[in-house]
Amino acid sequence: xxxxxxxxxxxxxxxxxxxxxxxxxxxxxxxxxxxxxxxxxxxxxxxxxxxxxxxxxxxxxxxxxxxxxxxxxxxxxxxxxxxxxxxxxxxxxxxxxxxxxxxxxxxxxxxxxxxxxxxxxxxxxxxxxxxxxxxxxxxxxxxxxxxxxxxxxxxxxxxxxxxxxxxxxxxxxxxxxxxxxxxxxxxxxxxxxxxxxxxxxxxxxxxxxxxxxxxxxxxxxxxxxxxxxxxxxxxxxxxxxxxxxxxxxxxxxxxxxxxxxxxxxxxxxxxx
Amino acid sequence: xxxxxxxxxxxxxxxxxxxxxxxxxxxxxxxxxxxxxxxxxxxxxxxxxxxxxxxxxxxxxxxxxxxxxxxxxxxxxxxxxxxxxxxxxxxxxxxxxxxxxxxxxxxxxxxxxxxxxxxxxxxxxxxxxxxxxxxxxxxxxxxxxxxxxxxxxxxxxxxxxxxxxxxxxxxxxxxxxxxxxxxxxxxxxxxxxxxxxxxxxxxxxxxxxxxxxxxxxxxxxxxxxxxxxxxxxxxxxxxxxxxxxxxxxxxxxxxxxxxxxxxxxxxxxxxxxxxxxxxxxxxxxxxxxxxxxxxxxxxx
Numbered sequence: 001x002x003x004x005x006x007x008x009x010x011x012x013x014x015x016x017x018x019x020x021x022x023x024x025x026x027x028x029x030x031x032x033x034x035x036x037x038x039x040x041x042x043x044x045x046x047x048x049x050x051x052x053x054x055x056x057x058x059x060x061x062x063x064x065x066x067x068x069x070x071x072x073x074x075x076x077x078x079x080x081x082x083x084x085x086x087x088x089x090x091x092x093x094x095x096x097x098x099x100x101x102x103x104x105x106x107x108x109x110x111x112x113x114x115x116x117x118x119x120x121x122x123x124x125x126x127x128x129x130x131x132x133x134x135x136x137x138x139x140x141x142x143x144x145x146x147x148x149x150x151x152x153x154x155x156x157x158x159x160x161x162x163x164x165x166x167x168x169x170x171x172x173x174x175x176x177x178x179x180x181x182x183x184x185x186x187x188x189x190x191x192x193x194x195x196x197x198x199x200x201x202x203x204x205x206x207x208x209x210x211x212x213x214x215x216x217x218x219x220x221x222x223x224x225x226x227x228x229x230x231x232x233x234x235x236x237x238x239x240x241x242x243x244x245x246x247x248x249x250x251x252x253x254x255x256x257x258x259x260x261x262x263x264x265x266x267x268x269x270x271x272x
Numbered sequence: 273x274x275x276x277x278x279x280x281x282x283x284x285x286x287x288x289x290x291x292x293x294x295x296x297x298x299x300x301x302x303x304x305x306x307x308x309x310x311x312x313x314x315x316x317x318x319x320x321x322x323x324x325x326x327x328x329x330x331x332x333x334x335x336x337x338x339x340x341x342x343x344x345x346x347x348x349x350x351x352x353x354x355x356x357x358x359x360x361x362x363x364x365x366x367x368x369x370x371x372x373x374x375x376x377x378x379x380x381x382x383x384x385x386x387x388x389x390x391x392x393x394x395x396x397x398x399x400x401x402x403x404x405x406x407x408x409x410x411x412x413x414x415x416x417x418x419x420x421x422x423x424x425x426x427x428x429x430x431x432x433x434x435x436x437x438x439x440x441x442x443x444x445x446x447x448x449x450x451x452x453x454x455x456x457x458x459x460x461x462x463x464x465x466x467x468x469x470x471x472x473x474x475x476x477x478x479x480x481x482x483x484x485x486x487x488x489x490x491x492x493x494x495x496x497x498x499x500x501x502x503x504x505x506x507x508x509x510x511x512x513x514x515x516x517x518x519x520x521x522x523x524x525x526x527x528x529x530x531x532x533x534x535x536x537x538x539x540x541x542x543x544x545x546x547x548x549x550x551x552x553x554x555x556x557x558x559x560x561x562x563x564x565x566x567x568x569x570x571x572x
Contacts (some may be wrong), residue, residue: 002379010377017369018362098327099417102354103377105326105343169526270328272319 004260007104007113009238012254015121021083025128028079032129036071036137043068044144058236065149066158066229068137069130073162074230076129077169080122084173085120085190088262089183097271111267115174115259122170123163130162158228163225168248174217178262194220199248216242222250275333276456277338277351277424279324285462286319288443293319295480296333301473303424303460308449308471308488309460316480318356318477321429321472325354337425349378349421355414356429367413370402371420380421388416393442407434415443415480425456433465442504444470464562488558497555499537502526503548506541512544513537526550 045051091097149155176230180186206213226231226247279301286294293314315382324326324335326342345351371385384488392412451457461467476484520529
């Protein structure tokens with residue numbers, strides 16, 4: 001227990017003593033801000049009659065505030081994932097795994113401390129995106145005279161569920177980093193899977209009834225189920241078959257599976 | 273500081289696939305002295321040290337510190353301080369923060385960071401990013417990490433590598449001080465000359481096996497010496513040497529007299545009235561002895 005408290009404190013210091021967390025925070029802020037602000041602008045303009053609202057709803061995209069806010073997780077989840085994966089791979093890359101394992105010889109304790117730390121930092125980095133989507137998106141909606149729904153408890157529950165989803169992505173990143181200890185490889189896999197492979201799979205899964213049930217368990221779909229709304233579920237017309245808590249359990253399960261597999265694949269091996 | 277603890281290797285063997293990197297190493301490293309772990313690159317020094325520190329698992333055998341394997345130590349950094357490679361740092365982290373990260377992991381008081389930075393003379397550079405450090409500064413930071421827990425045992429892999437002459441002088445004195453405080457000090461090197469003035473004991477490893485374990489002075493005593501003497505009348509010289517009880521044989525540059533010293537050989541010639549035109553002593557150096565050990569694996 002003592003060594004876990006020490007390892008947690010150490011892992012937190014590793015994050016705060018380097019720049020990656022706020023660099024990724026800024027990137028997610030700009031990325032989500034741009035998307036959320038553009039769509040909030042379109043929604044607001046439509047609401048206020050500046051745009052023909054028929055033209056918008058004709059696309060089948062209801063641009064309500066929760067959807068705009070959810071870009072913080074539907075687009076932003078890849079950043080906690082990368083921060084966390086790199087927190088593991090850089091230990092190998094810079095050989096800091098030597099002093100780390102010397103200070104805390106119980107390696108399971110180190111990996112657990114990393115997962116907990118990245119759970120928290122996933123939420124911190126994700127919060128940059130939440131501030132962007134809710135702050136900027138909501139602000140622009142209000143500017144056009146639309147209701148940003150910030151007085152609704154449902155909106156704040158959505159924000160809470162987004163932060164939980166982003167935190168869980170952080171924990172998954174630790175397992176993934178241990179599973180693929182090469183920094184370049186893990187970043188390539190994360191980008192390829194989240195930006196290309198999974199969106200295609202999710203779309204393909206919606207084509208038949210039986211595959212839709214399986215598609216709901218894809219990590220991105222589970223994350224969207226946890227949050228409750230997302231760009232994908234709206235456009236793909238997919239019916240969420242998972243409840244929010246089931247989505248959370250799928251992500252938690254993924255974090256545990258990747259973490260255990262990573263422990264076996266790289267973490268417990270000889271450090272030469 | 274805890275009392276110095278002995279390091280013990282018992283039949284430590286490590287195989288990577290079909291390659292035996294460390295072969296049945298048994299040795300004891302005692303407190304209060306500096307022990308050099310010597311051998312050419314690739315001889316198995318680093319692997320042996322990594323087994324000692326729990327980073328690599330031995331195929332068979334055990335390595336313990338005061339009877340306990342590293343991974344079972346209750347306060348590892350307080351018991352053993354180790355620096356393995358000069359490059360074990362995140363380049364974007366400052367030296368002070370690097371130490372802070374591990375002081376927290378080992379739950380050591382924050383004040384230790386300033387103390388060890390002072391000890392290795394890195395206080396002025398402590399808040400700069402390690403990426404901008406010279407190799408010598410990285411070595412010092414590695415040493416600061418090793419000293420963080422005020423450990424009873426200090427294990428350093430190639431600590432002299434990359435130091436400038438002033439740094440080498442400094443670390444020699446420093447290691448001797450650590451040993452004189454009663455700590456166990458084990459340092460590895462691939463160059464005897466680098467550590468010759470620092471170590472008391474030597475473990476010499478060649479292709480994974482120990483070929484020597486003992487004091488450096490004992491190793492030095494194994495070096496041979498002889499006297500080479502020559503004169504215009506070699507038969508007369510031979511007779512004189514025989515009469516004085518020397519054993520010798522003929523060489524290209526004169527007669528080679530085993531053992532003995534120039535004064536005794538010169539006196540024997542003088543007494544017999546034999547003219548000399550050359551008389552000098554020749555000896556193998558400690559380095560020669562070391563090289564013969566790591567090249568053919570045993571003393572003749």
